[in-house]
Amino acid sequence: MSDTSVNMAHGMGENLSEPIKNNSILQLSNITVSFDGFRALNDLTLTFQVNELRCIIGPNGAGKTTMMDVITGKTRADSGTVFFNQTIDLSNLSEPEIARVGIGRKFQKPTIFENHTVFENLELAMKVDKRVRHSLFAVVDDLTRDRISDTLRLIHLGEHTEQVAGRLSHGQKQWLEIGMLLMQEPQLLLLDEPVAGMTDDETERTGELFNSLKGKQSLVVVEHDMAFVEQLKSNVIVLHEGSVLCEGDLATVQANPKVIEVYLGR
Amino acid sequence: MKTNRTPFVIRFFAATGCKGWLAIGFFSLLTFVLVPAAHLMLPADHALHVSDYAITLIGKVMCYAIVAVAMDLIWGFAGILSLGHGLFFALGGYAFGMYLMRSIGLDGVYKSHLTDFMVFLDWKEYPWYWTGTEHFLYAVFLVLVIPASLAFVFGYFAFRSRIKGVYFAIISQALTFAFMLLFFRNATGFGGNNGFTDFKRILGYSITAPEMRVTLFALSAFMLMFTLILGRYLMQSKFGRILTAIRDAEMRVMFLGYNPLWYKLFIWTVSAMLCAIAGALYVPQVGIINPSEMSTANSIEIAIWTAVGGRGTLVGPVIGAFLVNLSKSWFTVAFPEYWLFFLGLLFVVVTLLLPQGMVGLWQKLRHRSMR
Ligand SMILES: Nc1ncnc2c1ncn2[C@@H]1O[C@H](COP(=O)(O)OP(=O)(O)O)[C@@H](O)[C@H]1O
Ligand SMILES: [Mg+2]
Numbered sequence: 001m002s003d004t005s006v007n008m009a010h011g012m013g014e015n016l017s018e019p020i021k022n023n024s025i026l027q028l029s030n031i032t033v034s035f036d037g038f039r040a041l042n043d044l045t046l047t048f049q050v051n052e053l054r055c056i057i058g059p060n061g062a063g064k065t066t067m068m069d070v071i072t073g074k075t076r077a078d079s080g081t082v083f084f085n086q087t088i089d090l091s092n093l094s095e096p097e098i099a100r101v102g103i104g105r106k107f108q109k110p111t112i113f114e115n116h117t118v119f120e121n122l123e124l125a126m127k128v129d130k131r132v133r134h135s136l137f138a139v140v141d142d143l144t145r146d147r148i149s150d151t152l153r154l155i156h157l158g159e160h161t162e163q164v165a166g167r168l169s170h171g172q173k174q175w176l177e178i179g180m181l182l183m184q185e186p187q188l189l190l191l192d193e194p195v196a197g198m199t200d201d202e203t204e205r206t207g208e209l210f211n212s213l214k215g216k217q218s219l220v221v222v223e224h225d226m227a228f229v230e231q232l233k234s235n236v237i238v239l240h241e242g243s244v245l246c247e248g249d250l251a252t253v254q255a256n257p258k259v260i261e262v263y264l265g266r
Numbered sequence: 267m268k269t270n271r272t273p274f275v276i277r278f279f280a281a282t283g284c285k286g287w288l289a290i291g292f293f294s295l296l297t298f299v300l301v302p303a304a305h306l307m308l309p310a311d312h313a314l315h316v317s318d319y320a321i322t323l324i325g326k327v328m329c330y331a332i333v334a335v336a337m338d339l340i341w342g343f344a345g346i347l348s349l350g351h352g353l354f355f356a357l358g359g360y361a362f363g364m365y366l367m368r369s370i371g372l373d374g375v376y377k378s379h380l381t382d383f384m385v386f387l388d389w390k391e392y393p394w395y396w397t398g399t400e401h402f403l404y405a406v407f408l409v410l411v412i413p414a415s416l417a418f419v420f421g422y423f424a425f426r427s428r429i430k431g432v433y434f435a436i437i438s439q440a441l442t443f444a445f446m447l448l449f450f451r452n453a454t455g456f457g458g459n460n461g462f463t464d465f466k467r468i469l470g471y472s473i474t475a476p477e478m479r480v481t482l483f484a485l486s487a488f489m490l491m492f493t494l495i496l497g498r499y500l501m502q503s504k505f506g507r508i509l510t511a512i513r514d515a516e517m518r519v520m521f522l523g524y525n526p527l528w529y530k531l532f533i534w535t536v537s538a539m540l541c542a543i544a545g546a547l548y549v550p551q552v553g554i555i556n557p558s559e560m561s562t563a564n565s566i567e568i569a570i571w572t573a574v575g576g577r578g579t580l581v582g583p584v585i586g587a588f589l590v591n592l593s594k595s596w597f598t599v600a601f602p603e604y605w606l607f608f609l610g611l612l613f614v615v616v617t618l619l620l621p622q623g624m625v626g627l628w629q630k631l632r633h634r635s636m637r
Contacts, residue, residue, distance in 0.1 A: 072521060099523035111518045113511045120507055130523045132532050135505040137274060184522060 461556025
């Protein structure tokens with residue numbers, strides 16, 4: 001009932017003349033989403049490449065979160081298609097199925113299990129069989145413990161393993177959620193404002209973490225913090241009124257008169 | 267990779283822990299040895315004699331306690347308030363009641379092989395769904411399967427449509443109410459508003475014999491302990507952690523790749539099954555089952571037991587069931603007209619002042635005294 005036995009066709013581009021184009025991890029084509037006639041996404045077309053880090057910026061209400069909702073199945077597009085790994089049509093899958101094919105998502109508002117310990121939060125996120133039967137009999141084995149302690153080191157929460165997650169600071173909650181994504185071992189990570197509410201020091205360390213993931217996983221980062229975007233040194237996409245306004249490196253984009261108008265004209 | 271895994275059976279029972287087993291040992295001594303001995307062996311005028319009334323009352327309350335724990339599994343741990351648990355309890359009772367009616371044999375008022383109410387309705391034979399109910403094991407099978415199947419089907423559609431919170435509570439109550447109306451009808455074949463009563467025997471033994479009373483009492487105690495051990499295992503397993511995670515942040519659980527539908531459906535069906543078993547143990551002890559067991563008030567009362575004792579604590583609901591029902595049997599003798607006021611007041615006080623119920627109060631007091 002739950003397993004999508006879809007052929008994850010890697011390296012399909014080998015025989016084709018344009019390997020880059022066919023090496024996309026995610027392809028959004030002509031996505032439109034309306035809320036009571038208001039178009040949150042307007043004919044949006046975007047491609048993300050395998051193992052690439054991309055930043056998305058744009059004023060509030062530009063549709064960044066809605067785009068993530070469409071990718072992860074939380075919101076269904078009125079029209080358009082979303083393909084993962086070129087062959088998997090995400091519009092046919094439920095949220096848990098999309099998560100299991102390899103897409104992890106961090107919410108804009110940190111969403112963790114406040115009544116569980118840090119350890120348990122990571123344990124529940126780990127990439128294992130997610131069916132009831134497995135969960136009923138599962139034991140925390142050495143493999144799980146090792147994976148969790150590796151992740152704890154990456155997210156700087158090693159001291160807080162047995163602490164109830166609800167007691168963490170805002171920045172630590174953000175990290176815990178990022179840690180949960182890493183435990184999922186997704187091919188694609190969607191991060192919605194991951195450094196909101198973090199101190200400068202925490203923000204910088206998060207940037208280092210993301211930079212270290214470059215080339216191993218595909219990342220899409222939505223962020224307002226320009227210093228953080230600069231630290232990531234990635235290509236930037238500017239979203240405005242539900243479609244792409246422009247695209248390029250941060251300096252180019254910031255010099256673009258259309259972008260300046262959009263940001264200042266509000 | 268081979269790891270020396272502890273066998274499941276050991277993990278299942280080990281989940282209860284030392285303190286838990288100590289409590290179970292003590293409770294077993296009480297319910298399997300001391301109370302039966304005090305009932306069967308001591309003369310009625312002895313100071314320590316346990317009366318018929320007392321043993322039946324406690325046996326009945328233990329059945330309620332099972333229901334309260336079952337409610338806690340779905341409400342306290344999964345965060346789904348059911349106002350339909352009275353239905354599963356009643357269906358378990360009716361399923362076993364069919365066997366009890368059949369085993370009256372020719373000793374009914376009309377000396378017929380049919381039940382009295384069927385003779386009264388001028389029926390000539392048993393309806394098809396009564397087939398085989400004269401067999402004890404088949405009746406037990408029905409107890410285990412019918413309410414659970416109903417819960418599974420209902421739960422599947424409700425959870426698949428992502429019905430939650432107060433909406434779920436209301437539709438579970440609507441289902442219960444519909445069944446109550448159905449069972450009130452004579453044509454349904456379950457004795458109409460009188461239900462089943464005048465039971466005579468189980469497996470050939472008289473139902474009023476002291477030994478039978480003690481057996482049913484001990485079985486109820488056993489089932490209560492089993493329910494707690496099962497609950498403890500489930501809640502300390504990964505399954506239990508996922509269930510409380512669904513209660514707290516369902517969206518996050520889904521985006522981690524779990525489908526909440528099957529988790530909710532599993533615990534919902536287990537919970538319904540436990541209620542049905544409790545109902546089946548309850549009916550021979552009180553000697554009657556009728557559609558009023560499916561009334562709205564009954565299902566609400568179950569939620570009150572759980573809330574009073576403490577949601578999400580397993581022992582709490584047992585304490586709640588005992589506390590509320592023992593005060594009820596005292597109140598309904600001393601001040602019968604004030605019982606419902608007291609119950610309402612209790613619920614308001616607990617909801618407003620003691621969100622964790624009695625267990626939470628106890629923990630708070632202990633915490634304070636330790637500082
Ligand atoms: N569920 C919804 N119902 C109605 N309007 C919505 C809903 N979700 C988002 N919107 C609207 O869609 C627009 C885009 O929102 P969002 O994607 O959250 O923007 P961003 O994340 O870029 O700030 C906003 O104007 C918002 O008010
Ligand atoms: Mg947003």
